[in-house]
Amino acid sequence: MVFTELLEHIDFKEAKTVDEGIAFAKNVLKIGEVDKGFTLDAINFANKGLVEAANANKGKLFMPKKMYYRDMGKDALAGVIKEIQSPHFGSLSINKQYFEHETLDKYINNCLGIGKKETTASAAKAASSATAKAKDDFCFICQVDNNILDMIKRYTKAPESLTIAEKREIVANLEQAITIQSSLLNLSPMTTLKKNMKLFEKNGIQVDLKEFEALSTEKQSEKIKDLFSQLQEKVGGKLLIKIPYLSPTETIHHEMGHLQDFAKNLKELDIKNMSFGDVWSDVKGGKYTVETDFVGNRWGGMTYNGFSELFKKNPKKFQKRYPDLYEFLTNQEFQQSAGKISAYAQTSIGEFIAEVYGKMVRGEKVADDVMVLYKKYNGPMIPYA
Numbered sequence: 001m002v003f004t005e006l007l008e009h010i011d012f013k014e015a016k017t018v019d020e021g022i023a024f025a026k027n028v029l030k031i032g033e034v035d036k037g038f039t040l041d042a043i044n045f046a047n048k049g050l051v052e053a054a055n056a057n058k059g060k061l062f063m064p065k066k067m068y069y070r071d072m073g074k075d076a077l078a079g080v081i082k083e084i085q086s087p088h089f090g091s092l093s094i095n096k097q098y099f100e101h102e103t104l105d106k107y108i109n110n111c112l113g114i115g116k117k118e119t120t121a122s123a124a125k126a127a128s129s130a131t132a133k134a135k136d137d138f139c140f141i142c143q144v145d146n147n148i149l150d151m152i153k154r155y156t157k158a159p160e161s162l163t164i165a166e167k168r169e170i171v172a173n174l175e176q177a178i179t180i181q182s183s184l185l186n187l188s189p190m191t192t193l194k195k196n197m198k199l200f201e202k203n204g205i206q207v208d209l210k211e212f213e214a215l216s217t218e219k220q221s222e223k224i225k226d227l228f229s230q231l232q233e234k235v236g237g238k239l240l241i242k243i244p245y246l247s248p249t250e251t252i253h254h255e256m257g258h259l260q261d262f263a264k265n266l267k268e269l270d271i272k273n274m275s276f277g278d279v280w281s282d283v284k285g286g287k288y289t290v291e292t293d294f295v296g297n298r299w300g301g302m303t304y305n306g307f308s309e310l311f312k313k314n315p316k317k318f319q320k321r322y323p324d325l326y327e328f329l330t331n332q333e334f335q336q337s338a339g340k341i342s343a344y345a346q347t348s349i350g351e352f353i354a355e356v357y358g359k360m361v362r363g364e365k366v367a368d369d370v371m372v373l374y375k376k377y378n379g380p381m382i383p384y385a
Contacts, residue, residue: 002063003062004061005060006028006030006059006060008059010028010051010054012052014048015044015047018040021047022038024047025050025067029050029063030063031066031067032065033066033067035068037069038094041164042069045168045248045252046078046092046094046252048249049078049250049251049252050256052362053256056361057383058383061256061260062260062262064091065091067093067094068094069093069096070093070095071095072096077095077098077251078093078095078255079093079255080093080255081093082262084266084295092252101164104164104167104170104171105159105167107171108159108170111178112174114156143241143243144173144174144243145173145243147245148170148245151166151170169248171248172250172251173243173245173246177243179342179343188336188340189220190336191336191367193207193212193220193227194209203231203234203235205227207227216332253358253361254355257355257356257361258350258353260357261350261353261354261357261380264378296321296322296325297321297325298324298377299348300348300350301325301347301349301350301351302347302348303347303351325348329346334373337367337369337370338373341356341359352374352377353377353379356370357379357380360381
């Protein structure tokens with residue numbers, strides 16, 4: 001990754017050819033190397049997300065040194081290379097599978113319940129009631145953005161009529177709907193209770209806030225589900241939760257958050273003396289060393305191999321090796337603050353930072369307690385925040 005001064009504001013315009021898109025990435029976004037295998041859709045998608053991040057930072061930020069287009073499995077639309085000892089550290093990869101109909105169709109079909117046992121007609125009915133597939137114990141109906149709902153209805157009638165870009169929009173917004181449903185009940189139940197206290201009281205459901213606050217997050221989650229079940233019985237239906245539109249480029253914003261976090265918080269790298277330099281060149285030259293435990297403490301997490309197993313089997317050893325990460329994972333207040341952002345934000349300090357950074361890039365409001373935690377971990381700021 002390289003600290004770059006781009007134009008304070010870049011006007012993004014979709015390229016008409018792949019070569020034009022690659023030239024934009026190199027000449028305007030100052031990315032040194034770009035794979036030639038990009039499709040037009042993919043290079044435009046990547047460039048758009050990077051422009052949004054650059055504009056939010058008024059052109060001053062770390063940019064990926066290289067941008068790859070490769071098969072990354074089905075887990076992520078994009079990702080930065082996090083292995084610090086790798087010459088590719090800080091490079092951005094765009095996942096080919098999210099630019100193919102097959103992968104997107106499988107995800108959408110799963111969310112809408114389209115399969116051997118359910119007909120397309122039943123999925124269309126679900127789409128018209130604006131629901132995403134969810135567990136039975138959820139007491140909410142998530143209403144997605146009207147444009148997304150129209151796309152879902154078109155998809156249930158004729159999947160082939162949608163472009164890859166439209167299907168990617170559906171995927172991003174279905175994922176968000178499911179995440180918000182889970183967050184309300186499981187990730188940040190204290191916040192959910194406070195927001196709905198008047199609704200509970202109005203319907204004759206009394207809650208002792210202090211008693212609720214003293215419970216563990218797990219117990220709070222059980223309690224809030226019970227409260228909403230009571231409410232559902234009283235009002236005779238589920239609550240409608242409106243889901244704001246989410247652009248698929250939010251994944252790029254998230255990954256750029258990782259890049260800025262790497263640059264700001266690698267203790268072994270003196271960023272002030274390398275403002276316009278290449279971080280990797282000094283690591284490669286042996287000028288700086290990077291301790292594995294330090295890296296794991298900040299950027300390891302429960303979704304990474306070995307971390308979850310060690311945390312469960314030997315928490316004392318985990319705490320000794322990764323003290324900050326252990327505190328983040330076990331502190332109820334920290335976890336509920338992170339849960340206001342997403343489930344993924346709860347899995348590690350690094351993912352929490354990247355998730356919050358992405359919201360700031362999009363100009364979304366971030367709760368005060370979340371920002372306190374973000375600043376505790378020295379999260380990278382952007383000009384307006």
